[in-house]
Structure formats: structure tokens, C-alpha cells
Amino acid sequence: MGINKLEDLKWHEHDIAIPKLSTNQAEFLFRFYRDLERVRIDTLSCFGNVISCIQRFSNERVAVKILPIPQDQIINGIPSSILNHASILKDLDHPNIVRLLQVVATEEDVYLVFENVNLNLERYITNPMLSIDTLERSVLRQALSGLAYLHSHNIVHADIDPFSILFKYTLEEPPVVKLCGIRAPKTSTSQGHPSYKAPELLMGSTNYSTAIDIWSMGCMFAHIIKRRPLFNAIEEHRVLAEIFCLLGTPTEETWPGVSSICKFIQAFNPPIQPKDLAEEFPTLEPVGLDLLSKMLCLCPNSRISAYEALDHPYLRH
């Protein structure tokens, strides 16, 4: 449930679903919006800093993200990080990217008003009422097409995980995939779920190339097929171990330059052999396996690009 009036806020001090707002934020939001509610980002009661609410003048549900201006920077107006972030998002216009509808700034905060979306991937897959069987290809194609659009704008997402892939659905039409959580380039340090992180990042590389997004998309693809995450660990080194167990360890032949990123890789002698993906994914047809293996290619330079993946036989028709 959401709350409608500023005065009601005090009754919900301990309710984690009710957003914590400063006085100015509350005054601003309740003037223009009603039914405020924090957006749940996963199946447990974990909440993000996004507020779902209804715009009073249009009766349309939107998602508002508050970016507070740091106290010591208020004297300089809008900080350049927020300015760049908001203006880059404002220029993105693609059906598979969450649309930034409006930016409103006060002296203390910047409010990003996004179109509302219904569910994230995690909740979508685990909901027995929503059959994803016939939609596997469609979901992957839409997500990749949003990603290809980002990459053509030289933007690396860097945080693709089950919570940044959202669904907008209506009763009559198939669900539309929407990528969210896009940040400004240059400021990227990946904060996404470790089990979706590319091996080069787990090994300590700080190079945020477009290839890291393809890896995460490959993990999402596997997640949809398996109905559970491909890798389960939470600590980064354990995820890396899981990756090596499934796909083998890279060598200088399969990944030129790998030993300069990761010193201990030569300790795997002889290298671990990759498992047969067909056994891991018995329900996936060979052409799908081919695409999956190209997305989960250890060497970032040899990994398929978003445009190439869209043209892969598995997704083409």
C-alpha cells in the first residue's frame, strides 16, 4: 500500500515500504504525486531508492528516483555528475530502455521521473502465473536490442543483473523488456550482482568494455533457461571458481593477454577442461547453445557483440 498525504508519513516510521524522505522531498513529492511506495527490487524485502507513485495531474503511475545534491556542493548548483547522468538518460529513446520522462530539480535534489514498469526478471521467472516458456527468445531479443542501442551510443551498462532487467506487461500483449539502472559513462564502477559479473572484472580488470554487458546478458539467458541463476556464489572469487568449473580455465591461447590481468591463471596447469553445455542445458536446442557459448566466451575480445547476437540464427526469425 502507498500513502497519499504528507501527514500520514508519521504513522509509517517503521514500515520499510514507506520511503524515507527529508521534509523538502516529502513536500515536493506530495504536491505532485500520490500513493507513494518504495519499489521492491527483489523477492525478499529489499527495497531500492526508487519510489513508485501516481502523478496527480495525469493519474499515471511513474517511478521517481531522488538524487540528493551533496550538502557541500549545493553552492555550485547542479553537480556535473548529476547533470551528465540526467542529460545522457534524457537522450535515450528506445522501446527496451526505461524512458526518462522528466527531470525536475530543486535547490537540494534532482528528481528523475521514469516510466513505470511492473516486475524485474527475478520475480518474473519465479512467478508461476506468468509463463515464460514461449517468451525465452523474445525476452533475450528485446534485452539485446536495448543493449545494442546503448552500445551504439558508446554507453556501457556495467550493472546488468536480474534487477536491472524489467518487464512492462498488459493483459493483452506480450511483456516488453525494459533495461534500467543506466548510469553515466566515466563514472562506472560495477555494482551489479557478482554472479552476473564478467570474468575479466572478477579477475580485477578495471576496463569496462561493452563485452562485460554481453557476459551479463549470457548469464541472464542461462538464468531464463534454467529458471535459476547460472552462478550462485556471492563472493567474487567463488563466482570465478564456478565460472572456471563450467567453462574451463582460460589460457594464453584461448585468451591472449590473460596472464597479464591475472597472475595466478598459470597455476592451473594443466588447465581445467570446459563442461559440455548441452548437458548443462538439456532443454536448449543446439542453435541456442551456440549463441549462449558465444555470449559466455571467457575472452572479452572474442565475445559476440550485441549486434552480432541479434543477427544470430537463434534470434533472427
Next chain:
Amino acid sequence: QVEYDPPNLHETQQFDESIGSVPPLLSDESLEALVEKECLHMPASDYVSRLKIGDLDLEGRMEAIEWIQKVGMHFGFGPLCVYLAVNFMDRFLAAVDMLKDKIWSIQLLAVASLYLAAKIDETVVPRSLDMKMNEEKYLFDNKTILKMELMILTTLNWRMQSITPFSFIDYFLNKLSNDPVPTEDSFS
């Protein structure tokens, strides 16, 4: 159906490039996207004629541009930053009817536009107060400049990542010269 040209796209995938090196070469898709976006970052189409017939303050605009160039040079701002500032100013003038009798308004607009452009393009941004450069005309207090800043952002709908000729230079130089590796020197 998405058309693509793999050899070009690999340029954006170079893993070995260190951060802060030469930006990747534009692919043909990126170019298409840029050309489409460019139209969103231009003043209204009747802007030039309105300047010419005196509907807008042509002289004030020229003077403001001169000031922007001078201050830009003083702080060592790049050519893109100066270009952006003029672009913001033009788009604002085209969208809003500034009161002609308030001469200070275009000067305030110039200060705030340059301040915004520096925030977008420069790594070191001077304080808004330091931008007046000892010129009485361009002397405004911080609060006023920040108010103008918000007004520009709202008027331009926060579309501040303008596509400029600088966005295309590398691509076309590369096409012309068949030089496989464009360098940042091609800007200067």
C-alpha cells in the same frame, strides 16, 4: 531486422584499451544515431531569420558570444565547451521570449550557459562567481546564476549532451584519409 557491419563494431570492443585513451571510432550505427539526435539539439528552424529581422537581439548575442570565447580562453576551456555554451544560449533564446529591454538577461544567460557547458565538458569547473572576469555587465550573484541554470535546464528539457560538429570529425577524417587509427590530434 538490424543491419550490421561486424568489422567496425569490433572497434568499440577493444579490451586492451586503457581507460582514458582515444575514444572508440564511431560505427555506422552510431553515426546514424548521432545524425538523428542532432536535430533535437538545434534551435528552432526560424531562429536565424528571427535574429536577422531584429525580432531577437542580434547584437546582444554577438557580444555575449565574444564574452563566452574570451572567458573560455581565460580558463583554458576546450573548443567543444565554448561551442556547447553558444548552443545552449541559442536554443534558450529560440524557445523563450526574453524581454528586450532587460539587457542584463542575455548576459546572465551567457554566464549560466558557459557554467553549464563547463560542467558537461570540462574536468575542472571554476566557481560561478569567478566567471564574471572583472566585467561589471557580467557580474551576478551566485543565487541568480543558479536560478538561471535551472531555468535553462528546464527550458532545454535537460537535453544537454548536444551533438556538435566535434562528434563527427573523427568519423569523417577517418573516411577521407583511410587512416585506420584516428587520434585526438584530429581535433586541434
